[in-house]
Amino acid sequence: MPETINFDAFVVGAGVGGIYSTYRLSRMGLSVKCVDVASDVGGTWYWNRYPGAMSDTESYLYRYSWDKEDLQTYPWSYHYVYQPEILKYLQHVVEKHDLRKYMKFKTEMTSATWDEDTQRWMVTCSGSEELHVSARYLVNSLGLLSKVHYPNIRGLSSFAGDLIHTARWPEDLNLEGKKVGIIGNGSTGIQVMTALAPIVESLTSFQRHPQYSVPSGQRPVTKEYRDKVNATYEQIWDDVWSSTVGFGVFESKRNTMDASPEERQKAFQEVWEQGNGFRFMFSAFGDITTNKDANQEACKFIRGKIDEVVKDPRKAAILKPKDLYARRPLCDTGYYQIFNRENVEVVDLMESPIDQIVPGGIRTADGTIYHLDTLIFATGFDAIEGNYMRVKISGRNGKTIQEHWKNGPKAFGSIACAGFPNMFIVAGPQGPFANFLPVIESEINFIMSCIQYAEENIAAAQVEEPNGAANGTANGTANGSSKTNESYVRKGKPMIMEVSDEAETAWIDLCNRLIEGSLFTTAASWIFGQNIPGRKPSTNFYFGGLKGYLDWVKFQTSNGFPSFLRYN
Incomplete structure (x- = not known):
């Protein structure tokens, strides 16, 4: 039995969230260990190495905001950053801030159990060697989009060629001159098809629900553009933190139907030419996601394109999609253009569904067999909860995360679950629907405020007499602004942070109310967990905007974390 190693904090996952969590915890002076099942940092960007993989956030915002010097000096050459560059950037951050010494790779957390006697998390990991850890804080950064999803198609295992999921792309795969089929036409599918079309013998896209996509506006960055961004970074980030979606795009308040048909056409054309899916959805007009008539105008424009x-x-x-423009907005680098190539075909699965996969390819219901050398699944992920369902996490009284989420994933502010003391989640359910990196930073900042609050109260507890009066400053928030509650402080015993059932329920109710009237509810997508057959739809995001979330977090932190059961 390996020796149990003690740490103040244990971080699971070394992607964008795990890197920043490790940075903050180490700078707080806590002992920290971060593990990842991969062989290096990167998370999503370690695994998703398919051709064409690219962020749909402009490069100057697809990075951490907290290192201003790095924002202004680290190179980026295109408006949208490709996967190899993102991975290199994350490796750079780890090296620059000397974080690798806290990390252990090829190591997977298999179980985490709250020990009521020691008030610590007992964690077991497997990998190159078994690892047993005891930690006061457990910070899970398992990833929003990590567990791959394969559709349940008859004959899947019979395929004789290469069967590949985009999130597990083989490094040495050569598809030149191959007959390639692809299932899935979301953001990943669009990117990989656009990249592969010029090099394969044939490319056949099997589509059940075609999606709306607009140009990304991808192009090299000029020196003048970079200089302008560098000179205005403070204003850029101020605008991000005060925005709804955090993508650095103008967020219009204008109603679509208040404009004349000519004005609508002009406005849509302008954002089409500028590029970016979120710009098209939010910059031309402000009601495309809430007004059906407005949405149909956007649909009509894209279908015309x-x-x-x-x-x-x-x-x-x-x-051409038949439903509303109500999934996550997509952008591309020439997706629709590839269908003008003679070697690119599209199959309408609504007209003739896939009957089964056969050794030589795909057979549809009309009896047609599409002969393939390679079959690619761009079918996404078991989003948010998928990675947690495969790990045994047990909180107070042995309650498992599977039991807690049996009716759908839920977490207070996306970061904490009732019944799981001192456990935090990065990019959990009901987080802001906005630019992923600012969201991750915001959530981790909230988590670190919780931990800082507990740490300050540990210091106070060590100098207090039993049941004595608590010190107001030490018993406050990270900025020392909360009221004293002397019943929470005991001599020498660390404070525990556990969100209450009532607070968690109230947050879920708020998220459910905020989605009312949104057209996003009309389209089955991973946003509501509906890409997994048989799963009950749930509200997986907070649709109150990034600023709304940050204002709510400020209330929590400046009022002494009223939603948490703070005890010793």
């Missing part, structure tokens, strides 16, 4: 771009009317008809 598909007709303009795709020369074959049959292909264009298949590629």
